[in-house]
Amino acid sequence: MLTALSIRNVVLIEALDLDFGSGLGVLTGETGAGKSILLDSLGLALGARADSGLVRNGEAQASVAATFEAPRAGHRVTDLLADNGIDIEPGEPLIIRRIVKADGGSRAFVNDQACSAALLRDLGSALVEIHGQHDDRGLLNPRGHRALLDAYGRCDTGAVAQAYHAWRAAADRLAESRASVETAARDRDYLTHAVDELTRFAPEPGEEATLAEERATMQKGARLSDDLSAVTECFTGSDGGLAQLRQAARRLDRIVGEYEPLAEVLAALDRAVIEASEAEDRLNEAAEALSFDPARLDAIETRLFDLRGLARKHQVQPDDLAALRDEMAAKLAAIEGGEDHLVALETDVKAKAAAYREAAQSLSAERRQAAGKLDAAVAAELAPLKLDAARFRTVVAPQEEWQWAPHGMDRVEFEISTNPGAPFAPLVKIASGGELSRFILALKVALAEQGGADTLIFDEIDRGVGGAVASAIGERLSRLSRTNQILVVTHSPQVAARGAGHMLIAKSSDGTVTRTGVHALSDGERREEIARMLSGAEITAEARAQAERLLEKL
Incomplete structure (x- = not known):
């Protein structure tokens, strides 16, 4: 979980220190206040491309530090750190820091130990998923769809992996023996x-x-x-x-x-x-x-x-x-009895290949059954999110034999059709950013606790919607926040009212210097901000009353 974010000299942000809690956190503010700068700063810490244009005008460098809770034993983050020789004490928080120089170049650190930007990207993808206009990763990557489906359907891949390794080991023994016999035969004299x-x-x-x-x-x-x-x-x-x-x-x-x-x-x-x-x-x-x-x-x-x-x-x-x-x-003896030995090995390979095929086919059947349940679960979430014309399906398709692997012989990919009669296509092909975010929200709700990063960020997921749809989005974000830390950048008062914490992003100027700041709102300030979101430029008594009703209702 993301616990803190420290930003120095990034575009309009001079110095900013933010603390985050669990549950649903909302970030609001007027258009142009600098919400994208905040997300760009976090993206920089998570391994995004280091652009010297992010450095605040007149400064030599910009820096961002993101602090996360101590990684759990067995978590992918723990394995990544171990594989890259990064040592942290048990229970010690994980601090990822990135420095970008105005004249180009960047440096990356994990708990003050130098590392590569590539490691930051790997850590970032394991720690945070950002969904919206600025970062289309996570569920959009088909490489992760199979694992998500297996987790959702509780499909056990252990037997298939064991059968696969036994098959490949037998095939390797056959290949080695065949090569040995052929070489020995050439050198017989x-x-x-x-x-x-x-x-x-x-x-x-x-x-x-x-x-x-x-x-x-x-x-x-x-x-x-x-x-x-x-x-x-x-x-x-x-x-x-x-x-x-x-x-x-x-x-x-x-x-x-x-x-x-x-x-x-x-x-x-x-x-x-x-x-x-x-x-x-x-x-x-x-x-x-x-x-x-x-x-x-x-x-x-x-x-x-x-x-x-x-x-x-x-x-x-x-x-x-x-x-x-x-x-x-x-070697001479191998030539003498080579053919009989090869026949025995070939028989063994065929038997183990058949065992793998049988286990993999059984796994494929489990996946197809799980896919049907997942499709139904996602479909139930689409209408409330104003995606009632869309259709979702999980493709479980056989692969060529050369593509078979320890995880089976299937290709798994999530596909959608956004309009009646339109063909199905991968998630990433959706044109509308808001539509894409709502689709991902529907998937996340359906998948619930089935893997992924602990922190999910939705950027303007409510773009272009309001009323009941915005309320449905807020309800689902709140539901997700029971198992994940959720941060949402929103213009919707219905979504903002659902938050366990509320931060206001605002831009100020003294006539010569413009700055972006973020302020954690008190209960009274929060009511005023939701009233502003309801009424616009002039906050009315009716808007304040409506804001009060939204907060009391939730």
Whole structure:
């Protein structure tokens, strides 16, 4: 709901701050007072084209800020803000601000966060509907008619959407499999050769690192073999160092009893024998580990070079060759059993398409039934609004298969015929602005709470009518205001008397500067304004009495 509007330096408006309440709010004033400027200002905040001509003469820029109640969770506005990275705190009011410079260009803000004019237009269409001479949107857009009819008839589109997505997913799987089979068939010879080659070679993940490590170890052994042999000879044989140490220890052991200090020498020799024995063991282990077979080394190098060559050939890492072989083998298998697989997928697509068609046809029947009820409801509203010669219908027409969608296979559009014998045409084709506004009012009353913006603005909906028709318009606007905030620019006292709040738009001049202002009327001022609307330039006692009767009656 619109709660406030702040305008600065827009044409004749120097500074204006307005507060709005719920229910039906009316705006009145003499012709030329500036009602269109007020609507243009609001339109600017809601994303209308930024015209530098709106900037008040002599000022550098104009600005408009519109404040709305905090958007509800799940409301389209909430989704728009989230999609565009605009953060507002829960319960925080939504403030849309637009600045237009006199030398061209504009800036837009949502809660002081910069945004695009396109986002303002999307937010504006979700927050406010303006109907009349200046802004023909909302119900006139056929793209929204289907959703309105579904809401009115409580038509459940969930089953149709589920069937549609299942059908399209099956169709996508079929298309992918068909493309895969066709591609694989073109590459049959290559795949056959590649799979045979990789199967014979039998690469394994991690094999390259294993071969490279073994090859490096054997190459190192080749370099160290002569030195190891020389060192080993120092240990082995009867003349080797270890044998000499053992022989010395045995001789010393026989004489140590005769001279006590030799015990320490014998202990040292024993330790040397033990250490030398361990060294000999480690030396033998190293020699065994570094031993190499020239034939084995050659085989390892050949395998390693071939492995890397295959990897370069197929443009993958050596460790990925095994997976590549399996992938190519799967493609070959797809060629072998491709036709049987495609037949199964085609059967699945046909079954899911039939399920979608059945669900969509059931939805179409619900829509046609709802359309009949809506047509009758709108027809009941036309005569009191002086549209008794007009006819309304809701078209539910089948679309081409390529146009079928999650919402079904129907095109839904509201059409009217304004005169007997005249053909039906879209709502937007109506020539008369007042007639158009009354038609939209009839539709809004019939649709009641079925979606749309929370705030509805009707601009001179009573143009060219009076008496009972104006009273009927006022009654219907009042009825709509139970569920929506309604603002109406009116010249009709019957409509003005219905308002929960009343604002007077007036133009003043000090001889050099002309300004437009808006004044919220008290109860007494309101009676005087309605009396003016009844009598014209000179307010008579009879007009005041009639104004009093209108207000008391309502």
